[in-house]
Amino acid sequence: MLRKISAVILMCSLLVNVSCSEDFLDTKPTDSISDKDAFASVENMFLVLNGLHRQMFAQSPLDGASGSRAGQQYFQPMFDVYCGDLIHSSRGNGWMRSGLQWLDHTNANTTTVRNLWYQRYHFIAAANNLINKTAENGFPEGDADVANILGQAYAYRAWAYHQLVTTYAKGYLIGNPSTDLGVPLLLEAGAPYTSEPRSTVEVIYDQIEEDINKSIAYFQNASAPHDKSHLSLNAAYGIKARVALSKGDWAIAADAAARARDGFPIMSEAAWKSGFNTVELSEVIWGGRVIDAETTYYRSYFYYICPTFNGSQNRSNPKTVNIERFNQIPATDYRKEAFLPLAPNTNSAASNGQGGSYLTDPNYDNATDFNQAKADIIARYGMTSRHNTHPYMHVKFLQKNPGTIDPDDVIYMRSSEMYLIEAEAKAMLGDIAGAQEALRPLGEARDSAYDVTAFNTQDSFIEHIKFQRYVELYGEGFSWHDHIRWDVGIDLTNSGAAQVLYQNGFIQGKPSVNDAWIWKIPQAEIDANPNISEADQN
Template structure:
């Protein structure tokens, strides 16, 4: 998998200390500092962690197995909503994620996305192993500062393993975890670094939960974090809530979600409509604090998703919400304002064949009405005149400085998600009152007429929770795992998506009947790892 851990640690360290200048990434030598120096002091360990914080959203071309074509979570977050048709593309545009939405990427063992996700997550694991092993082997003093370092290392390792086991293995709730093959479980950091065989899904989850327990224990005595790019005890509980939800440990999910959101109050209407471009929002528990010098430009989250970003991906391909989901949002719910069902279809290359002018757009009879509708969107939402618009497009994610390529923060975890995890977990335990209590604060904040008592059975509650997740967390990368957990297939017939564009991604059978939901293991990993053979391929 990786041959020299020292090179890996150096790379992670240099990510912290340098800007995202492409020339540097291609030419900087990787032997200027040893692994021993990188781990020689708590301060240097913190720098390695800072490298991981940066790697969450940075281009990874300087890392073995990495590529500048994927910038961490800035790519993976929208991609996991694109795969299921929850974040809908409206045109071919410049091609980014087109193969993903057509299900021609995660099902191909030689694809860039399959390799990049695998190797990046194992880079996180290897770096965390190095920190954890160094502290244990040298018997270092565990003060508040070291507790913070270890809390983050254990949390990151758990997060990375959960990301791997939920993509490259069968879903916990739809499979047989004790026998289903998971991913290699690694603890070593010394060379030669040749990985391990695949452990069972259950073994991976067992390790994840052990790591989260240790993370939370260390965080209880840790110094405070500097900013939200770093993990803290709330983020560790949030990861625990996600893990427990995915394995059907409903009580643990509910308990962890409550603790995760403590101190992170729900945002109000003004903040919900402000663009989701900063980790300073009150309910953001964890997110990437991106600064100007660290921009990834045309590999950024907002490049892929924002209708205001000055890039060809969104100028030619505004992203929409499913018509079915939008139509289910009550008029009294202010989140509906961030989706524009009557936006004119200005793109002559729109996949639905209705774009270009009032002559082809069924919503407008005159050129004056058509042009006025576009002008209003430009004026109100910061969309430029160069950007196309499309019915049901979103304006949820907007830049602080619209119409530019300026970087903005990337949000990984919000307290809204934790309310929804708690509500789902309580519903799955058949605790109707408990689920209503969990859902009520969020839903009432978003919808002035919301009446939780209407949802008085498990079935009604789950249907409402699913809707709430699809609206509240739209574009935040959760729909892939939601589909697997709920064992729901894909049918975009009434969504507004065009079958000519989506092809195989337009319809897919549910995960329990369809192994195409399991990502392929990178072919180069099978070729290089003596513990894996072609028989291990998904």
């Protein structure tokens, strides 16, 4: 009964007042409770927040969104796929194919550009309601539970706007933020259908920074988070670190990252190799705890990314590592074991043209060895006999119950990311010694022969950070925005990706000179919002 009530409040909190169209009024659920009741008590506001936590990984029932994009479960792997860091080995069943070919985010009419836009604005609308109704109802901000609600609401709004402005606008560090167009700024409940014009990138960042600082202030006096799926003081500092990193506020980024990871120790080797399938891992600061009743099955993170998930996306299309990056991993670094360079190419439809048998796979010269290699991988990792294998496939993400469609958790933020942010920020400040000390704990935990002093100039250290972020955060959704921040283009010539599959996505110029890195504003938004015209399109 509680789940049903919570779902109803979710629908109310995210759909009430988000559109003025007659179509919206016709499809509004008849059992939704009133906006007034949804925010009438602190207890109800927590239920609204619970709805937001679920929307991070749920198939979206929201106006303007789509059930085919289940929140971060879709967008995290997508951001790695689109820039060729999480490589598809075949055409598979079509998921993300148009994205990796750069046909998706460059088209204003696609589901992907529409869904990311509207889903983030639904988060903003709900956060606006939580913030504004708290004041309207006279709830005491000094109350620990009210402070918790406001801390989470401001953090969600900051996170959502940061996702929007870093995706639908030119990168802060490579553009002119005071004049570059960002996204509509809305501080009242309501999505941007007939709302506001595009504010500048600078204005949006100013609001993000104000929001995340308010979030941190409220969390200082808030009740403790009930679960890692809830935003917390540490998560707010993590968001602040990401925001500061993306705009070059290096000192703020370093300080916030150090605060974010406090209390979340680096994982052991055994934990790192366990599959990244639970928020109970010591490093997880923020993540979605997915239970059986709320799983999205064939729209889940593990469906898109996990080599053992029993779905057609991974049975036919195991994801591989960039071979150039793999070759940079020292033999003493246990993360190298997350990739299988000699996995047999068993898929006759593999895009590199070498799949199907030992006759086409250059790593094998007889059927016995070829078949035994596949059998060994299936036995070790728990795939089914229908799963294909492919050279350089990853085994980083593994199900708790391999070979099934059972749900697993989704990790949004880890302390390893925070070590990497602090190290990068200090290096950009010219503090190479400080950067080395910031990175040392992570490097030494992963590589038994690690020597951080080998990277003793700013240029060499930043190149090393790029390598470390790729290996440590592989598949966790950071590559797209990393490329923008570093102003690095795409060249998959020696990566193992097939040009026949990747097409436009095989080579792309760096973001500062290539506006294709900026996502199109959804055509539905331009059609509905009188304050945004075709002239405002990216």
